[in-house]
Amino acid sequence: MSDPLLSIRDLCVDYITDQGPVRAVDRVTLDVAPGEILGVAGESGCGKSTLAQALLRILPPPAVISRGEIRFEGCDVLRLGEEELRTLRWRRISMVFQSAMDALNPVIPVGEQIVDTLVAHDAMDTRAARRRAAELLDMVGIPADRLDSYAHQLSGGMRQRTGIALALALKPSLVILDEPTTALDVIVERDILDQIRQLQRELGFAVLFITHDLARMLQVSDRVAVFYAARLVEMGPADEIRRAPKHPYTQGLLRAFPSLHGESSPQSIPGSPPSLESPPSGCRFHPRCDRAVPQCREEEPALLPLASGHSAACHLAE
Ligand code: SF4
Numbered sequence: 001m002s003d004p005l006l007s008i009r010d011l012c013v014d015y016i017t018d019q020g021p022v023r024a025v026d027r028v029t030l031d032v033a034p035g036e037i038l039g040v041a042g043e044s045g046c047g048k049s050t051l052a053q054a055l056l057r058i059l060p061p062p063a064v065i066s067r068g069e070i071r072f073e074g075c076d077v078l079r080l081g082e083e084e085l086r087t088l089r090w091r092r093i094s095m096v097f098q099s100a101m102d103a104l105n106p107v108i109p110v111g112e113q114i115v116d117t118l119v120a121h122d123a124m125d126t127r128a129a130r131r132r133a134a135e136l137l138d139m140v141g142i143p144a145d146r147l148d149s150y151a152h153q154l155s156g157g158m159r160q161r162t163g164i165a166l167a168l169a170l171k172p173s174l175v176i177l178d179e180p181t182t183a184l185d186v187i188v189e190r191d192i193l194d195q196i197r198q199l200q201r202e203l204g205f206a207v208l209f210i211t212h213d214l215a216r217m218l219q220v221s222d223r224v225a226v227f228y229a230a231r232l233v234e235m236g237p238a239d240e241i242r243r244a245p246k247h248p249y250t251q252g253l254l255r256a257f258p259s260l261h262g263e264s265s266p267q268s269i270p271g272s273p274p275s276l277e278s279p280p281s282g283c284r285f286h287p288r289c290d291r292a293v294p295q296c297r298e299e300e301p302a303l304l305p306l307a308s309g310h311s312a313a314c315h316l317a318e
Contacts, residue, residue, distance in 0.1 A: 003074075004031035005173060005206050006055070011068035013047070013054050022276050024050045024063065026230040029303075032174065037200060037207040039221030039238065041214040041253065043273050046227040048210045052176045055208075056089050073173065091121055094167035095176040096160070103163055104151040110162045111137070111147025117169050136165040140195060157188035164196065168203070175200075176208045181216075193220050214250070215257035218242045223309070226250045229274050229284040232303055236310030246312035248289050283315070291316055 011028045014021035025047040032038045040048045053059045055070060057077065070077040073092065080088060097103045105113055114133035118124045124132065134144035140161040142154075151159055160180060167175050177196065181189035197220055200207055211217050217224060218238045226234040226247065234247040245251045252269035271288040274280050280287055286296040295315050303313040 003034075004071075005034045005036075005073060006032040006208075007069075007071040008051075008055075009069040009071075011051070011054065011070065012066045013050050013059065013063055014066045016062040016064060017277075019277065021066065023066075024230055024276060025054065028068075028227075028232050030225055030232065030235065032206050032208060034173065035200070035204050035206055036223065037197070037209055037221045039214075039217035039224040040208060040210045040227065041212065041217050041224060042227035043212055045273055045276070047230040048227050049178055051227075052095065052178055052208065052210055055176065056093060056095060057085055058089070090117065090167075090172065091170045092172055093174045093176065094170065094172040095178060096163045096167045096180045098179040098182055104159060104166075106151050109148045109150055110154065111149075114162075114166055114169055117166060121170050132169070133165075136169055137162070139168070139199065140165045141191075155188075156184050157192065160184060160192060161195075164192070164199075168199065168205075171203070172205060174206045174208065176210070178210045179212070180209075182211070189216070196220070213257060214253040226253065229279050230276055231284060231313065233285070233314070234310075234312045235303070236306075236312075237308065240308060240310050246306060246310065246317040247285075247314045248291050248316075249285050250312075252288075283313075 009029050011025055012023060013025035014023050028051060040051065042048050050063065054065055065078060072088065077088065104110060111130065111133045114136055115126060115129040118129035118132055119126060134147055137146060138144055142158055142161055146154065154162065181192050184192065196207065209217060209221055218241065221238045223236065224238050224241045225232055226249065228249050234241065234245065234250045241250060245254055255267045256269060258266050269288055274284060282298045283296040283301050286292040289296065293315065301313045301315045303311050305311045306317060
């Protein structure tokens with residue numbers, strides 16, 4: 001990989017509770033290259049959204065970054081002051097949240113929200129900002145005459161497209177998409193993901209695409225990182241993971257979604273993710289893994305390289 005845009009090393013995020021720290025992101029190391037789409041997959045509570053919040057340093061209390069390093073475009077994110085963080089957020093890294101309805105202000109027209117962002121962060125005059133806001137809406141497939149619409153006057157798909165326009169307003173080099181299409185029907189979801197991919201090719205930004213839907217992610221991403229119970233358990237090129245996933249959890253996630261051509265029916269992974277307050281010993285997936293051997297209960301597998309940029313944390317991975 002060329003010099004990474006984003007480099008995360010040994011990152012830990014803890015929730016400080018009366019019973020002690022609960023680790024929500026555990027010793028995660030990964031890179032994102034300029035212009036790359038990295039998918040981050042895993043079930044709810046696996047740490048993927050916490051990781052995104054840590055990158056922007058917007059973790060809600062009582063979560064704290066307890067260890068590790070985050071470097072973005074060469075600068076040490078954990079040492080930035082408030083003013084530098086303000087520049088980092090939106091201008092260099094922006095985020096589209098799960099529910100654009102929650103992220104958009106319901107009492108301000110959507111165009112005005114884009115204008116406000118451009119005026120506040122880009123020192124644009126209002127007239128130029130309004131022209132740019134119309135361009136941004138057009139870029140995501142919303143007619144410019146919706147500039148004066150309120151969020152509740154737009155469909156779910158249009159609200160989410162507006163959230164994407166807002167995220168692209170300041171031409172960031174990384175856009176974090178946190179479950180951007182979860183609340184939408186499959187047709188709208190596919191259109192929006194196609195559009196994100198097209199915009200990413202045209203504008204060259206990198207994407208951290210967070211979702212529980214591994215099958216959907218594989219269609220969009222260049223590389224994929226799979227999380228389980230706060231740990232990164234498999235990482236590799238999307239084609240390689242689609243063709244030959246090595247970790248039994250990744251294999252289970254792939255079986256849990258309908259196949260594109262309907263040749264097999266979905267099968268859920270038995271059991272549920274463990275509590276992070278007291279995760280299982282050894283491999284955290286062992287209580288749900290049909291391939292577990294005695295070693296799995298005692299020894300935690302390290303994330304080891306396999307081939308072609310592919311790595312997995314499983315004692316049985318070749
Ligand atoms: Fe399953 Fe063992 Fe591999 Fe964990 S280390 S995924 S329990 S085979």
